[in-house]
Amino acid sequence: xxxxxxxxxxxxxxxxxxxxxxxxxxxxxxxxxxxxxxxxxxxxxxxxxxxxxxxxxxxxxxxxxxxxxxxxxxxxxxxxxxxxxxxxxxxxxxxxxxxxxxxxxxxxxxxxxxxxxxxxxxxxxxxxxxxxxxxxxxxxxxxxxxxxxxxxxxxxx
Numbered sequence: 032x033x034x035x036x037x038x039x040x041x042x043x044x045x046x047x048x049x050x051x052x053x054x055x056x057x058x059x060x061x062x063x064x065x066x067x068x069x070x071x072x073x074x075x076x077x078x079x080x081x082x083x084x085x086x087x088x089x090x091x092x093x094x095x096x097x098x099x100x101x102x103x104x105x106x107x108x109x110x111x112x113x114x115x116x117x118x119x120x121x122x123x124x125x126x127x128x129x130x131x132x133x134x135x136x137x138x139x140x141x142x143x144x145x146x147x148x149x150x151x152x153x154x155x156x157x158x159x160x161x162x163x164x165x166x167x168x169x170x171x172x173x174x175x176x177x178x179x180x181x182x183x184x185x186x187x188x
Contacts, residue, residue: 080150080167080175082106089142089181093121095134102128102152104167105159108136111145111178120146122159140181150175 079101087093098106106123109116121138140146150167151159166174 080169082148082150082175082177084148084177084179086180086182086185087140088183088185089140091137091139093136093138093140093146093148093179095123095131095136095148097130097132098123098126098134098150099130100126100128100150100152100167102167104128104150104152104164106134106136107149107151107159107161108138109147109149111147114145114178116147116149116176119161125153125157125159142181142183145178145180148177148179 079099081097081099082095083097084093084095093108095106104126106126107119108121110118110120121136123134123136126134151161151164152167154160154163154165156163169175
């Protein structure tokens with residue numbers, strides 16, 4: 032009889048543990064109201080060098096949500112010339128090799144124009160120079176960039 036009680040208790044504990052794990056996994060994609068939320072795991076690319084910047088309201092500042100640099104360097108904002116980096120319009124302050132959030136870059140953005148944010152490695156002098164410093168690369172060897180638009184029509188969430 033004692034073995035049966037121990038077996039029932041053990042089964043109950045296992046069932047509760049399974050239920051708790053299942054609820055936790057299901058809750059990972061829920062917002063604060065318990066509604067299904069959009070999976071945004073693809074916004075930030077995996078790797079040593081990453082940048083994430085969303086569309087911005089036109090103004091005198093660009094806010095970079097996230098920059099991860101494997102080497103000390105900068106976030107550089109270019110005008111977009113048909114999807115390619117054109118003229119340099121603004122740069123961040125010198126950034127250590129690390130993850131950085133909410134990086135403010137002072138520059139003018141205009142309604143409807145596209146811009147490209149790109150990570151650059153400093154050449155060791157602590158001053159950004161587009162000819163001396165080099166773009167940081169992702170795991171596939173491509174420049175780490177993200178294009179964004181200045182628009183007053185941002186949706187309020």
